[in-house]
Amino acid sequence: MSSSFRALVATQVDGKTQLDFQNLTTAQLPPGDVLIEVAYSSLNYKDGLCVTGKPGVMRSFPMVPGIDLAGKVVESSTDEFVPGDSVVLTGGGLAETHWGGYSKFARVKKDYLVNLPAGLSAKQAMAIGTAGFTAMQCVLALEKHGVVPGSKEVVVTGSAGGVGSVAVTILSKLGYRVVASTGRADTADYLRSLGAAEVIDRGIFTAEAKRPLDTERFAGAVDTVGGTTLAGVLRSISYRGAVACCGLAGGSNLPTTVLPFILRGISLLGIDSVRAPQPERAEVWSRLAADLPLEQLDAITTVHPLSDIVNMGSQILAGQVRGRAVVDVNA
Ligand SMILES: NC(=O)c1ccc[n+]([C@@H]2O[C@H](COP(=O)([O-])OP(=O)(O)OC[C@H]3O[C@@H](n4cnc5c(N)ncnc54)[C@H](OP(=O)(O)O)[C@@H]3O)[C@@H](O)[C@H]2O)c1
Structure with missing residues (x-):
């Protein structure tokens, strides 16, 4: 060599x-x-x-x-x-x-x-990559918390990005009603093609809060954005729901209050992909092979x-x- x-x-x-x-x-x-x-x-x-x-x-x-x-x-x-x-x-x-x-x-x-994993090419594995791996970690975290299909809706922020696109695809394949939050209105058809039931503008979460808590709309969330977006998501999660928090595309600060946690008992689930240990990696890849439709991945x-x-x-x-x-x- x-x-x-x-x-x-x-x-x-x-x-x-x-x-x-x-x-x-x-x-x-x-x-x-x-x-x-x-x-x-x-x-x-x-x-x-x-x-x-x-x-x-x-x-x-x-x-x-x-x-x-x-x-x-x-x-x-x-x-x-x-x-x-x-x-x-x-x-x-x-x-x-x-x-x-x-x-x-x-x-x-x-x-x-x-x-x-059997059935995945090197190109498909890289189409998944860290972003797709992290998306599946988020889905597993929500599942383990008890956020399951058939409950209220789940929202994915930064949904047209890498983590977001894979999260929308997997969650909708699993039967969740997925709301995709994006700043790019022109991605609405794309997000619907991945299975999003509704596409919302990310400004809904970043608008100045009139109250510390909003209507309990979502059972759970995958948040790739952080900052005021995550603060807005936290205000909208229903009783005992959870947010899988993995990203900071919109900022690393978190201007929130303790109220979503102490009045609604919601959980903020931290997701790290970098140091995920081997048993978790095996579980994530096996679930990706099972639950991520390859034709959607290619798309x-x-x-x-x-x-x-x-x-x-x-x-x-x-x-x-x-x-x-x-x-x-x-x-
Ligand atoms: N915890 C971990 O182990 C882990 C692993 C992978 C990624 N991450 C983090 O997750 C985030 C997403 O990663 P990615 O690879 O999916 O990146 P990406 O493809 O760039 O997607 C990020 C998305 O966030 C939205 N966004 C970008 N700038 C924004 C802003 N200023 N305000 C609000 N929304 C904004 C956009 O979505 P829309 O166009 O739909 O609005 C963008 O497509 C990054 O912060 C990354 O570092 C963390």
């Missing part, structure tokens, strides 16, 4: 992050248990931060961005994976402390690596060459990417 390959590499010069395509050899990859020939990566909000040189994700340099990857095992020092295995890795420190998926080869630790997915990643990163930060973007690391 001595021939060189292309990778996107972030370095810091005078405190500023720079990104360049470099030719590397596998000997230059950091140590790990498994060498993978990467077929596809994906684009998530965090990837947008990395490839535009923004702080908050990459914690050491040089760093190869790309928080997700899927491909085939080439070399392995553990019995758990053998050459030829099709594998997927989402989060687990990729692009934070460990070189990630925007590279033709990656050497990773085995801890968060998962065998690709929300676009494929982009790695060479265009910086442009795509700017678009996702501007809230302009619809659904999921797969990254072809060979293009």
